[in-house]
Amino acid sequence: MKTIPKTLSGFMELYPQEQLVFEKLKNIIIDTYKSYGFYPLDTPVIEYSEVLLAKAGGETEKQIYRFNKGDNDLSLRFDLTVPLAKYVSMRSNELVFPFKRYQVGKVFRGERPQKGRFREFYQCDIDVIAEDELPLKYDSEIINIIYDIFSKLNIADFTIRINNRKILNGFFKYLNLDNKITEILRVIDKLDKIGVEIVKEELSKLDISNDKITEILNFITLNGTNDEILRVLKEKYNYNELINEGINEIEAVLNDLENRSIPTKNYKFDLTIARGLDYYTGTVYETYLNDYESIGSVCSGGRYENLAEYYTDKKLPGVGASIGLTRLFSKLLETNLIKIDDMSSSDIMIVPLCDSYKYIYEINSILKNQNISVNICYINKGIKQRMKYANKMKNKYIILIGEDEVAKNTIILKNMISGDQIEIEKNNLLNIKKIIE
Amino acid sequence: MKTIPKTLSGFMELYPQEQLVFEKLKNIIIDTYKSYGFYPLDTPVIEYSEVLLAKAGGETEKQIYRFNKGDNDLSLRFDLTVPLAKYVSMRSNELVFPFKRYQVGKVFRGERPQKGRFREFYQCDIDVIAEDELPLKYDSEIINIIYDIFSKLNIADFTIRINNRKILNGFFKYLNLDNKITEILRVIDKLDKIGVEIVKEELSKLDISNDKITEILNFITLNGTNDEILRVLKEKYNYNELINEGINEIEAVLNDLENRSIPTKNYKFDLTIARGLDYYTGTVYETYLNDYESIGSVCSGGRYENLAEYYTDKKLPGVGASIGLTRLFSKLLETNLIKIDDMSSSDIMIVPLCDSYKYIYEINSILKNQNISVNICYINKGIKQRMKYANKMKNKYIILIGEDEVAKNTIILKNMISGDQIEIEKNNLLNIKKIIE
Numbered sequence: 001m002k003t004i005p006k007t008l009s010g011f012m013e014l015y016p017q018e019q020l021v022f023e024k025l026k027n028i029i030i031d032t033y034k035s036y037g038f039y040p041l042d043t044p045v046i047e048y049s050e051v052l053l054a055k056a057g058g059e060t061e062k063q064i065y066r067f068n069k070g071d072n073d074l075s076l077r078f079d080l081t082v083p084l085a086k087y088v089s090m091r092s093n094e095l096v097f098p099f100k101r102y103q104v105g106k107v108f109r110g111e112r113p114q115k116g117r118f119r120e121f122y123q124c125d126i127d128v129i130a131e132d133e134l135p136l137k138y139d140s141e142i143i144n145i146i147y148d149i150f151s152k153l154n155i156a157d158f159t160i161r162i163n164n165r166k167i168l169n170g171f172f173k174y175l176n177l178d179n180k181i182t183e184i185l186r187v188i189d190k191l192d193k194i195g196v197e198i199v200k201e202e203l204s205k206l207d208i209s210n211d212k213i214t215e216i217l218n219f220i221t222l223n224g225t226n227d228e229i230l231r232v233l234k235e236k237y238n239y240n241e242l243i244n245e246g247i248n249e250i251e252a253v254l255n256d257l258e259n260r261s262i263p264t265k266n267y268k269f270d271l272t273i274a275r276g277l278d279y280y281t282g283t284v285y286e287t288y289l290n291d292y293e294s295i296g297s298v299c300s301g302g303r304y305e306n307l308a309e310y311y312t313d314k315k316l317p318g319v320g321a322s323i324g325l326t327r328l329f330s331k332l333l334e335t336n337l338i339k340i341d342d343m344s345s346s347d348i349m350i351v352p353l354c355d356s357y358k359y360i361y362e363i364n365s366i367l368k369n370q371n372i373s374v375n376i377c378y379i380n381k382g383i384k385q386r387m388k389y390a391n392k393m394k395n396k397y398i399i400l401i402g403e404d405e406v407a408k409n410t411i412i413l414k415n416m417i418s419g420d421q422i423e424i425e426k427n428n429l430l431n432i433k434k435i436i437e
Numbered sequence: 438m439k440t441i442p443k444t445l446s447g448f449m450e451l452y453p454q455e456q457l458v459f460e461k462l463k464n465i466i467i468d469t470y471k472s473y474g475f476y477p478l479d480t481p482v483i484e485y486s487e488v489l490l491a492k493a494g495g496e497t498e499k500q501i502y503r504f505n506k507g508d509n510d511l512s513l514r515f516d517l518t519v520p521l522a523k524y525v526s527m528r529s530n531e532l533v534f535p536f537k538r539y540q541v542g543k544v545f546r547g548e549r550p551q552k553g554r555f556r557e558f559y560q561c562d563i564d565v566i567a568e569d570e571l572p573l574k575y576d577s578e579i580i581n582i583i584y585d586i587f588s589k590l591n592i593a594d595f596t597i598r599i600n601n602r603k604i605l606n607g608f609f610k611y612l613n614l615d616n617k618i619t620e621i622l623r624v625i626d627k628l629d630k631i632g633v634e635i636v637k638e639e640l641s642k643l644d645i646s647n648d649k650i651t652e653i654l655n656f657i658t659l660n661g662t663n664d665e666i667l668r669v670l671k672e673k674y675n676y677n678e679l680i681n682e683g684i685n686e687i688e689a690v691l692n693d694l695e696n697r698s699i700p701t702k703n704y705k706f707d708l709t710i711a712r713g714l715d716y717y718t719g720t721v722y723e724t725y726l727n728d729y730e731s732i733g734s735v736c737s738g739g740r741y742e743n744l745a746e747y748y749t750d751k752k753l754p755g756v757g758a759s760i761g762l763t764r765l766f767s768k769l770l771e772t773n774l775i776k777i778d779d780m781s782s783s784d785i786m787i788v789p790l791c792d793s794y795k796y797i798y799e800i801n802s803i804l805k806n807q808n809i810s811v812n813i814c815y816i817n818k819g820i821k822q823r824m825k826y827a828n829k830m831k832n833k834y835i836i837l838i839g840e841d842e843v844a845k846n847t848i849i850l851k852n853m854i855s856g857d858q859i860e861i862e863k864n865n866l867l868n869i870k871k872i873i874e
Contacts (some may be wrong), residue, residue: 002747002748002749002750003487003491003747004488004522004749005488005523005526005527005543005749006485006488006527007481007484007523007527008481008483008484008485008509009482010509011481011483012481013479013481013524014479014596015481015528015531016476016478016532016533016536016538019477019478020474020476020477021481022477022479023477024716028594033812034782034810035805036781036783036811036812037781037782037783037810037811037813037830038458038787039453039457039460039782040453040456040460041453041456041458042443042450042451042459043444043450044448044449044557045543045545045557046445046448046502046513046545046556046557047444048443048445048451050440051440051441051442051443065483065504065507065511066504066669067502067503067504068504069502069547069659070547072445074445074502076482076483085442086443086444087442088441090441090442090443090444091452094452096453096826096829096830098815098816099453100782101453102810106482107481108483108508119483120481120483122494133818135816135817136816137813138815138849140817141813153560160599162505181481184666191555206620208751243820256794259794259795259798259800261800261802273526308442310439311439311440311441311442311512312439312442312809313439340859344474344563345471345475345476345537346473346474349474357574357693357696358696359787361697361698364697366594366699366787368472371472372746373471373472373473373474373680374472374474374580375473375474375537376474376573376574378535378572378574379535379572380572380589384609389533389535392533393474393533400681
């Protein structure tokens with residue numbers, strides 16, 4: 001009896017060509033994180049349930065993969081933030097602060113599976129944690145990183161929408177709506193999806209007067225250039241200390257982004273960005289692909305006062321961002337924003353037409369030493385089979401080596417798209433990178 | 438009430454400096470795999486228990502992390518071979534064969550924790566799978582990859598010990614000991630650890646006559662150069678078809694390794710290498726660090742006839758190797774074969790001594806465009822604090838930028854080890870890579 005091989009639904013498992021593209025995106029993210037001097041971090045997939053669920057509740061508890069092994073109550077991590085909080089509070093005496101770390105890894109949520117939802121998915125997180133004061137320049141550094149990543153990914157035009165929670169909190173404090181702020185922000189967060197009218201309806205369901213609803217909508221739909229919005233805020237909405245603090249902070253962040261020469265088309269002060277969670281306390285941001293807003297935010301984050309209050313009394317403020325790569329990848333496939341077909345697992349393929357392997361390996365070494373990845377086709381079934389394999393492996397260029405070439409110390413370089421081929425002397429292979437790129 | 442943050446025992450969680458070194462090793466392995474044109478593969482951590490345990494039994498079943506979620510009986514993968522078998526048999530009509538893939542990921546085994554044993558650990562696997570015939574050149578390609586990796590890791594001198602299971606199987610068939618072959622190989626596998634005398638004892642416990650034990654020991658302790666062992670085998674031990682097939686195969690592999698110019702000191706024909714599992718059917722190999730044999734094999738593998746016989750009737754022969762990176766890393770730390778202290782998370786650090794950030798970011802961009810990773814210290818607490826941070830981040834070089842430098846369009850490059858510092862003009866920063874490397 002054979003067992004039927006199958007993969008769980010809600011778990012992404014890609015074809016080789018797809019996986020190549022996925023890895024390419026993942027490596028762009030990781031390389032960008034590294035280029036800013038962030039440490040890698042790798043925490044266990046399995047943790048004590050008690051530790052993972054120290055703060056969580058509601059949905060998280062329902063979705064978590066939890067089980068016993070021996071005497072231990074264990075769970076699979078459902079995000080990378082709680083493990084970071086655990087890690088930093090366990091080691092706050094040894095770490096160097098500000099502690100800059102990235103972590104790219106799988107997290108697990110047993111959601112009801114639906115299109116575009118995954119039970120196992122990659123999060124690509126980056127955070128800076130301080131022990132006391134965390135300068136605002138780290139907020140703009142994270143935004144700069146987001147800008148770098150989406151520029152390099154080169155998927156579509158994008159906008160990073162930036163706000164500051166202190167402005168929102170100060171505004172709602174002025175309206176005496178502090179006690180409903182989480183619910184209000186949850187509604188505002190949906191403005192783009194549900195539109196002004198339904199937002200009004202939902203706000204009135206929260207028992208907010210029509211006057212205040214009008215004030216709220218006037219406020220969050222303030223529009224214009226970043227400077228114009230800032231000016232209106234300073235003139236009209238300087239209601240209290242908190243709101244003024246928020247205005248100063250976002251002004252500093254926006255100025256710093258300008259100093260960093262990030263194109264102004266790629267970021268925008270946007271008062272509707274709230275990031276529902278009460279976790280965030282300062283700068284917040286979301287990233288949208290301009291012509292594909294229905295995908296939702298592709299990279300979000302912000303600043304928080306207390307990374308790990310459920311573990312430690314130490315104040316550990318931080319700022320970070322996260323990319324849900326598995327979901328993003330599936331959305332990009334769906335909208336045809338990435339192509340799968342044109343990538344190969346190697347820069348070039350060598351197809352031997354004779355048995356002079358000493359020579360073939362010598363050619364291979366010359367290429368390898370130039371950091372060219374080489375797939376050698378060892379299929380010994382005749383030229384037709386070898387060429388068929390070469391075609392399927394999507395290499396744009398292949399190298400053919402037969403007895404003639406061995407005798408003449410040359411190789412044949414064949415362009416698989418045009419069909420053109422040229423003979424190159426072994427000694428001239430040091431320039432091959434220019435040709436095949 | 439705060440929750441005490443803690444990590445499960447048997448789960449590796451490294452300090453930032455350690456993690457940097459771990460990632461360096463992991464990337465050398467991955468980059469080498471990629472340089473041979475292998476596809477990346479990423480299968481789920483969670484699978485149906487029925488699928489994962491199709492073949493397993495005994496220890497595996499006891500160690501596996503298994504649990505129910507909804508109606509599903511689920512398990513965490515305990516290796517990367519079973520997921521590969523699943524993957525290939527599910528997609529045997531779509532994959533291009535030979536299918537070359539690597540997978541680097543965590544696997545889980547709930548062993549009793551002991552020193553050097555991990556319950557969550559990285560496996561770095563590489564395999565080539567064919568649909569029918571798999572040329573022997575893939576065996577030597579895998580050995581070449583092992584050679585490349587351990588050369589680049591540059592930890593210690595190493596030897597890849599190579600054998601062929603057909604030689605062993607043919608030999609024991611000749612002795613009429615086919616029925617005890619698994620037990621015998623298990624004993625032989627331990628020869629290095631337990632010595633000749635205990636091997637003799639254990640073999641006699643298997644009810645093998647003293648004459649045969651002598652024959653076995655004469656055979657497996659055959660010594661000399663690869664060519665000498667081959668000659669003796671051909672002259673004295675050409676007992677049957679199977680053994681002759683094995684001799685021909687290993688001769689072909691050894692010849693091919695010679696063609697690949699792998700130094701002869703790095704590989705050796707060794708008849709004691711058995712790889713206990715009945716899974717392997719041809720070439721087998723283990724890799725040892727010469728002066729640290731007690732660490733055990735650091736990279737093992739071989740050729741098998743049937744990757745996925747428990748899923749499919751299709752014959753899927755393959756050849757591969759695996760590195761248990763978590764265990765290797767912990768052993769290297771233990772034996773001081775790797776140093777943790779001298780790595781930084783960035784190539785260089787910029788320590789601003791003024792607020793001219795437009796200029797500072799311009800310098801940053803010039804460096805970044807040369808693929809230099811840069812950590813900018815934004816701590817705004819005075820020069821002493823900034824320099825303290827710079828010291829702790831282990832950067833060999835830092836760049837200081839004050840108002841003077843901004844005015845003169847220069848930077849100060851300081852060597853943190855010697856204390857020397859030089860002034861460099863902005864326009865000359867395109868050569869900085871040569872200095873800081």
